[in-house]
Amino acid sequence: MERLSRSGTQSDTDEVELGDHTATIHLDMTSGSGSSTDFNPFSGNKDDTAFDVNDAPTFFSKYGDFHTIDWQRDLARDRLRHKMIKHKKVDFPLGLLQSGWDAGAGWICVLFVGIAAGATAGIIDIGARWMSDLKTGICADRFWLDREHCCWSSNDTFFKDDDCKAWTKWPWMLNDYNSQSFAFFLVEWIFYIGWAVAMSTLAVLFVKIFAPYACGSGIPEIKCILSGFVIRGYLGKWTFIIKSVGLILSSASGLSLGKEGPMVHLACCIGNIFSYLFPKYGMNEAKKREILSASAAAGVSVAFGAPIGGVLFSLEEASYYFPLKTMWRSFFCALVAGIILRFVNPFGSDQTSLFHVDYMMKWTFIELVPFALLGLFGGILGSLFIFANIRWSKFRKNNKILGSNPIYEVMIITLITASTAFFNPFTRISAASMIQQLFDKCEGQVDDDVLCDSNRLFTLYGQLFWALLFKFIITIFTFGIKVPCGLFVPSIAMGAISGRLMGITVSQIFESVQATPGHSDYFTCQLGKDCVMPGLYAMVGAAAVLGGVTRMTVSLVVIMFELTGSLEFIVPTMVATMFSKWIGDGISKMGIYEAHIELNGYPFLDSKGEYPYSTVASQVMRPSINRQPPVDEMNVMSDFREMKNELSVITEDGMTLGDLESLLRQTDFNGFPVVISQNTMHLVGFVTRRDIFLALHTARKTQPYVVTNSTAYFSDNVPDSVPGGAAPLRLRKILDLAPMTVTDQTPMETVIDMFRKLGLRQVLVTRNGKVLGIITKKDILQFMRNENST
């Protein structure tokens, strides 16, 4: 809240002071920011830099960094462009070609994005796998192969837990250790840790030096960007390159993080880069967001192998402005990306889904009780995780030592993770392998597998419980460090462990009930075959915890369904997700991404919530009525006189060029209402600071008769200029004649609705046709936070 309270602005300034955010990203990473402009949140007039450039470049850089776009204006611009092309259409053949190109541009663009996203994901998957396997050893014959392919190519019989001959473990490179000896174990451990620390250090260095925006999951920022926020360089090529490389490195380091969130960020980078090939999208921030929405869908599609889930994720979680045309295009993009990924075939199988399960899931109705319990557990665990992670992130921000030494932090976390994880069979392998194991059923050769050996039940309980605790604690500290790191896989891992634990327990209970004489009739199912499959519980648990952490609903269920390719499985997932969401929302309304958005103070207007406030527009607008001494209702008009002085307005005609210039100097508002006169305050239109500045600047330069005494006319009634006197300045063309207005008695819910649905930057508050004040997006956000906190 304190972040938003600078200067009692009345204007359309809705950039937010990202002091805290920049403190994490810019201030502690000052060594160089290849992709982002140096943004000083405390300089009042950041627009000055834009004033000096001439028209063509300003067309591109229409919005400043950390500004919010004006959807209505951008869409209007696009419609204008569209009309122009339509007129040209008659010119054969060039106009027709251009019109055709224009119509197909969106599809071609998302096609490219899909192809690039699929290829990128494939390369990252292959790279991360190989580098991750290098922790334990190397392929003797062909060093470029990962463990699985190495063993395949060597035509060795390949066992699940043991390795083939071709895969040389590091200790063996040094000495001919006995693989059961302590020395072997120690050397292996040291190599394991050393590789992990090396990888993560490299990752954090890359990020620090080349692209500070490449760290983290990126989803909170993507949400803000899609809602109309501008963060320069966040989706740039450097971010893309460094995040790709960093993601491979950080995945290889064995940290408790996932590739899936960053994959969405990478796909959006690709979307942003390709959109510049198509001016229709590249030069229009609102239209660009259509491509970005599709890109986000493609990101989820390649991350999980779930095209439909991707579209729903983009719709439910990420996107803000989502016309149905975009949905269809997003689906196309997600599907192309999925096909390409399948073509690249990173997992060596023909499956694109991350955790493919090819057995039938059967369950009985009584099992819905443990599924619901798993949901409750997932909701609680998720909320606990969010709480702890946010507390730690706040501490990191405010702590000088921690905040300024991201490299040491990463190294320490990696050291702890690697050295501890090594001693548990479940945490030692990659999270994806562990999840796959937990999802699997118990059939075939179960003798080797601790998961299915009912004689070693206590060992299993111990190991799983330990793994869960470890994952939970280490992920709290990991999510937020300065390497590319996602949260999906760690959440799924936690959920899969808890689910498997629950599954084993339920299966034990069922078994003992079934063993009781006389009770066996209740069960027509065969344990492990028709009912109580611990693998199913693992999946349900995964959905529950993921739901608790992210608060996704439909898209989560669809993703889980596509992930495993089994329709039978929808009902248990749905039950768990519902309970998880209910209990989670009961504890705290915010998911992890919303919590991080709030932590960073991004101007994100959530499109989901319902806000039953009993406030009207006049109580929120600036200048505020509340600041005045309380007045009798009947004296509102006299009170209004006083207030009026606070609202900086421009009169339609009568103000001189000098007046305007001093107004610009004295205030830092980004826009001014234009009224007929100071007395009546009847609204004519709205003009932005930038437009006035540019107009005055140009006029001063090019028209010699325009002097300080020239009168500026926003109306059409411009008198003829007196020869020799000061020439009048016509400014009607920079006047926005269609500003959005509401009356002072409009309920805030309606105002918020207008902001959300129409994508406004500001709205003018009127009463009886007179301008009273202005409400900006920033005011809305501050109001909502105040309301929520009280």
Added chain:
Amino acid sequence: MERLSRSGTQSDTDEVELGDHTATIHLDMTSGSGSSTDFNPFSGNKDDTAFDVNDAPTFFSKYGDFHTIDWQRDLARDRLRHKMIKHKKVDFPLGLLQSGWDAGAGWICVLFVGIAAGATAGIIDIGARWMSDLKTGICADRFWLDREHCCWSSNDTFFKDDDCKAWTKWPWMLNDYNSQSFAFFLVEWIFYIGWAVAMSTLAVLFVKIFAPYACGSGIPEIKCILSGFVIRGYLGKWTFIIKSVGLILSSASGLSLGKEGPMVHLACCIGNIFSYLFPKYGMNEAKKREILSASAAAGVSVAFGAPIGGVLFSLEEASYYFPLKTMWRSFFCALVAGIILRFVNPFGSDQTSLFHVDYMMKWTFIELVPFALLGLFGGILGSLFIFANIRWSKFRKNNKILGSNPIYEVMIITLITASTAFFNPFTRISAASMIQQLFDKCEGQVDDDVLCDSNRLFTLYGQLFWALLFKFIITIFTFGIKVPCGLFVPSIAMGAISGRLMGITVSQIFESVQATPGHSDYFTCQLGKDCVMPGLYAMVGAAAVLGGVTRMTVSLVVIMFELTGSLEFIVPTMVATMFSKWIGDGISKMGIYEAHIELNGYPFLDSKGEYPYSTVASQVMRPSINRQPPVDEMNVMSDFREMKNELSVITEDGMTLGDLESLLRQTDFNGFPVVISQNTMHLVGFVTRRDIFLALHTARKTQPYVVTNSTAYFSDNVPDSVPGGAAPLRLRKILDLAPMTVTDQTPMETVIDMFRKLGLRQVLVTRNGKVLGIITKKDILQFMRNENST
């Protein structure tokens, strides 16, 4: 267009004269309308009926029949209710209980809806199957069994084309005919026709007598209702009962129609009926639409066995106001309905999906060319179908004989359908069985099956082509007759036939190429196994034609995917759907439902299109500027004086009760802007005709000092009443102080956007704080139609 042009209204009257619609439904079915009020579209003051009722009932019947709801107002009402409950929450335990009930009401309601929809669908499926099989014969032992179950229960071996002993064909009941004889054939034919005509006549009689709204698909009307239109009785219990019975009858008659569209209508009826159990939804039209959206999803879910597709259908096609909370609830509702249907198990298998395919779909990249061709064909066929069907519907409307004899029409269509369909093996069986056959692969016993016998290729081509032509022509005449009839299954059938034709052709081409020496290397696939599976082509064709007819996109692909349960199949479907949509939109932008909406003149504001108009608000508002003689731009103010006289406004104070009453008498506008004075026209608020009338009526009745000379005050500055004189009338509390306004220069795209996204009924047009005119939803619709037609 002419339908919308009555009286140059300025008001918020946005009911549309459904003259044409009522002509079809009411006028020709005057014998009795159990579920719908008698609506006379030509009576100007239909609100008068509402004025006499006192307050409590008007709370229910807040909107008149064929009126549009005001979303903002309804949602505000709900927020108020919510706040009251929140206040009560402290009262333990009653308040807490009430609060909990309120929070859970939505979920409980959709749970009920899901259960009821699933059960209804199951009963209808079973009933329709049984009645449909009665066309050919009866189960000798157990008459209540359909053919398949009859044969199962008799433990006979059951062949695909031949029947079991237990199933007694009608001719055998009469005589011991030889089943190959002509007499047998003739008797069978006569029974077939007779049963069909009897069923359809019963259906149309039921509809005509009990519930005229039960006819047709219902989806166009559902779309309008979800967009905020009120059609009394359209979702009532009578409509539900008659449509259920009629659907069984019309399905049994063998007409070329489907059960799927009506299933959506039935589910919405269920939603509407259950919503009255929960006043939160039943008494608030806007909130009720949340339940209806979920119901629509459940309808598709049970119709196709596709819960995710149902949600997407509701999102993409049906719904208008779709907050994300609704999406999650819709998913729940759709899933519950699906589970219940599975429990009822109408198809005797464990599959809920309509056309389950349990073989793997393999395809090669080169096959995307024929898939794209199928898409093109589907788009063209669909557009042709829409064109022809709309032309025929228009003809039916305007033709006296046809319009007033729906029963004869149905009988004739049934006669033609049944007598012709009997001679083709594909059209003789039910459309669902045919589609299932066409989707199937060629394996196993192919000797009997004409579909897979390559020796009888010409017969097959002939039969399929004939079936396609027959289906196409007869469906044009069938869709729109006065029985419950959907369009999905006929479209899928047409598509499946064309797809199968294409598949056979491609397979022949591939075979001949493969036979050519030297070319066999190109094909690594085995015909009918890995590539060129005619069943896959049938599915792709089905998607293409369905896409061409309905113009659905994402939801169609997902429905087709869930229908067949095969993910491999998404890419071909997607390609076909895309091409179908492109070519279809190229021919005509409207899908069949939009075309029927336009035909019936429903006030549906499409939420999908983009409208690049170059018009501003002042050109659309009423009173219209265009009616004035063209004036110089500089003289707008004097022009404005003239215009002002046309806009009926109420002044804040100064008008007497008599003035108001005569204003009400002289105009039939549904609302009036309240201004400070006629001179300044500065806007204060908005007041509806209904509210003024009620207020005046009550005042006259209860307050003796309120006389014709009493001054009405909409402001707070009410002078003390002079003893003995006329008492002032305080009307501020009926004044809406937050009317939506736009300036006269606002582009129409923005205005349309506001109407769509905020669910407005009217918007006031202002310039410099003065009211110029008003734009209603009706004006918007008329404007859009004019723009589109020019």
